[in-house]
C-alpha cells in the first residue's frame with residue numbers, strides 16, 4: 001500500500017513520515033509532496049517525491065493531507081477512490097468532500113515528533129472497516145488513536161490534545177519568569193522548572209484520572225504547595241484553562257463554519 005503525504009516536510013507531516021519509516025514502511029511505499037521541493041535525504045532514506053497533488057493522487061492508495069488549512073483550497077486535490085486522511089484543523093468533512101475521496105479527519109499533536117501523539121479521528125460516511133484498520137495502523141506510527149462518533153467532537157480535540165506542548169510551555173515560561181526574577185543562575189532555573197513541569201507530568205502518566213487525588217494529597221500537608229495551589233485557584237487558574245480551551249474550540253468551529261457574508 002502506497003501512502004502519500006502532502007505537507008511531508010512540515011511539523012506533523014515530517015513526524016508522520018519519520019514514524020512510518022521507523023516502524024517499517026518501505027521508503028518505496030511513501031510518495032511525498034511539499035511546497036519547497038524534493039529532499040535528497042528524507043529522515044536518512046531516499047523516497048519518491050511527486051511533482052504535484054495530481055501526481056501524488058495517481059500513485060498513492062492513501063493520502064494524508066498535512067498542509068495548513070489556508071493552503072487547502074489552492075491544493076485542489078482530486079482523489080476519487082482514495083482514502084484521504086486530513087490532519088487539518090478547522091476544515092470539516094464537507095470542506096474536504098470536493099476531493100472525491102473517502103474522508104477521515106484526524107487530530108494529532110506535536111508529540112508526534114516523539115511518537116507520543118494522541119490522534120482522535122472521525123470517519124465520514126463511505127469509509128470502510130478496512131479503511132478504519134488502515135487509519136489506526138498509520139496513526140500508530142506517531143502514537144495512539146481513537147475513533148470518534150461525532151465530527152463536532154473534533155473541535156474540542158483540536159483545542160485539547162491538538163495543543164500538544166503549548167500549555168506546558170506556557171506554564172514553563174511563567175515559572176521561568178519567577179525563577180529568573182529571583183536571580184537564580186539560568187542552568188539552575190531551567191532544571192528547577194523542568195522538574196516541576198516535566199518531572200511532575202511524568203508522575204501523572206497513565207493515571208491522569210487520579211489528578212484530583214494527587215492534589216488532595218498536596219492540600220493535606222497544609223504546607224507550601226497547599227498555599228501555592230490555593231493562590232493559583234484564587235487567581236483563576238481553572239478559569240484560565242477553561243477559557244483557553246473554549247476559545248480554541250470556538251476558533252476551530254469558526255474555521256470550519258465561517259459566518260455567511
Ligand SMILES: NC(=O)C1=CN([C@@H]2O[C@H](COP(=O)(O)OP(=O)(O)OC[C@H]3O[C@@H](n4cnc5c(N)ncnc54)[C@H](OP(=O)(O)O)[C@@H]3O)[C@@H](O)[C@H]2O)C=CC1
Nearest residue numbers: 007009010011012034035036066067068069071088089110
Ligand atoms: N502543528 C501542530 O501541532 C498541529 C497541526 N495540525 C494541523 O496539521 C496541519 C499541518 O500543520 P503543521 O505540520 O504544523 O504545518 P507546517 O506549516 O509545519 O507544514 C505545512 C506543510 O505543508 C506544505 N505545503 C504548504 N502548501 C503546500 C502545497 N500547496 N502543496 C504541497 N505542500 C504544501 C509545506 O511545505 P514546505 O515544507 O515545503 O513549506 C509543509 O511541508 C495543519 O492543517 C494544522 O491545522 C493539527 C494538530 C496539531
Ligand SMILES: O=C(O)[C@@H]1CCC=N1
Nearest residue numbers: 089158159162163164
Ligand atoms: O494551532 C493550530 O491551529 C494547530 C492546529 C491544532 C493545533 N495546532
